[in-house]
Amino acid sequence: MKHINQFGIILGITFLGEMIHSIISLPIPASIYGLAIMLICLKTKVVKVEKVKQAGGFLIEIMPLMFIPAAVGLLTAWKELKVIWFPVVLITVLTTVIVMVVTGRTAQAVMKKDGGGKN
Amino acid sequence: MKEFLTNSVYFGVIISLSAYIIGVKIKKKFKYCFLNPLLISILFVIIVLKILKIDYESYNSGARFLSYLLTPATVCLAIPLYQQLELLKKNVKAVMIGIISGVLSSLGSILAFACFFGLSHENYVTLLPKSITTAIGIGISEELGGITTITVAVIIITGVLGNIIADKVCKVFGIYEPVAVGLAIGTSSHAIGTVRAFEIGEIEGAMSSLSIAVSGVLTVIGASVFANFL
Numbered sequence: 001m002k003h004i005n006q007f008g009i010i011l012g013i014t015f016l017g018e019m020i021h022s023i024i025s026l027p028i029p030a031s032i033y034g035l036a037i038m039l040i041c042l043k044t045k046v047v048k049v050e051k052v053k054q055a056g057g058f059l060i061e062i063m064p065l066m067f068i069p070a071a072v073g074l075l076t077a078w079k080e081l082k083v084i085w086f087p088v089v090l091i092t093v094l095t096t097v098i099v100m101v102v103t104g105r106t107a108q109a110v111m112k113k114d115g116g117g118k119n
Numbered sequence: 120m121k122e123f124l125t126n127s128v129y130f131g132v133i134i135s136l137s138a139y140i141i142g143v144k145i146k147k148k149f150k151y152c153f154l155n156p157l158l159i160s161i162l163f164v165i166i167v168l169k170i171l172k173i174d175y176e177s178y179n180s181g182a183r184f185l186s187y188l189l190t191p192a193t194v195c196l197a198i199p200l201y202q203q204l205e206l207l208k209k210n211v212k213a214v215m216i217g218i219i220s221g222v223l224s225s226l227g228s229i230l231a232f233a234c235f236f237g238l239s240h241e242n243y244v245t246l247l248p249k250s251i252t253t254a255i256g257i258g259i260s261e262e263l264g265g266i267t268t269i270t271v272a273v274i275i276i277t278g279v280l281g282n283i284i285a286d287k288v289c290k291v292f293g294i295y296e297p298v299a300v301g302l303a304i305g306t307s308s309h310a311i312g313t314v315r316a317f318e319i320g321e322i323e324g325a326m327s328s329l330s331i332a333v334s335g336v337l338t339v340i341g342a343s344v345f346a347n348f349l
Contacts, residue, residue, distance in 0.1 A: 028258075032335060067275070104217070104289060
């Protein structure tokens, strides 16, 4: 029963996220509303972390698998991508590195200034 | 045999699963960063489909059940985040400034490159949501008049790329604080990058998860402003 309950809570919150998504017309998906609801539920102890930990851990562990179908689907997008692939791929590679470096270095600089960090 | 495989409900799932297991094994054995499990499994599935001459639709009729779990899995990212809530509170300023500067650098650099390459407005807004999670990215691209199929392709390429290069980029550019590493990965390469962040560590994974949500929402606002610039 333990895992059924856990999976039930997770799907229940996902469904709630889906409902909010259908009510509010913003381009924010059900998963993000669900993530926020789950965080609030855990914080307010409406849902104890032990009640979702195993099933949640399982879903997070198999998450990489969930991206394979969409990525293989790039095959079908190739026809449209072909025309502008060079600037698109170059921009994608460069901006990904830029964003990673800017975010990481900025956060780290603020942490150092404030004397934050792990300890 | 081919007919059986095209009609099988489990073929798409089992081939994806085997491909990933093979990817992890190869990565363990050789330890080069470009031998990324996700990249190997994507290429493996593409090659198998090509050899067996199975089209994407038949593969996806089974494999889509894997994608189906993506929404509840994203909801579950709140669990590791909750477990790092104290750390988040302590570093809330660094977290917010880090993610905001990341989102601005994403939109700003895309604008700069789009001008440099003389991209049309349509192609420019197609690229704008490239660093955020697919579900939000499609919505933005659609609203701004972009080409959604290309947006999805670019988002996935960004994610896989982030997953592959995260370790190297952080090392080369001296990003070593676990909080900063997590934010850098999540803000630049959303959920697919976050997979790598969790492999690096709990804190990295939690911060990367947070970045998916925050940078996604900030990009909704930012992209609608930046769309007017070209």
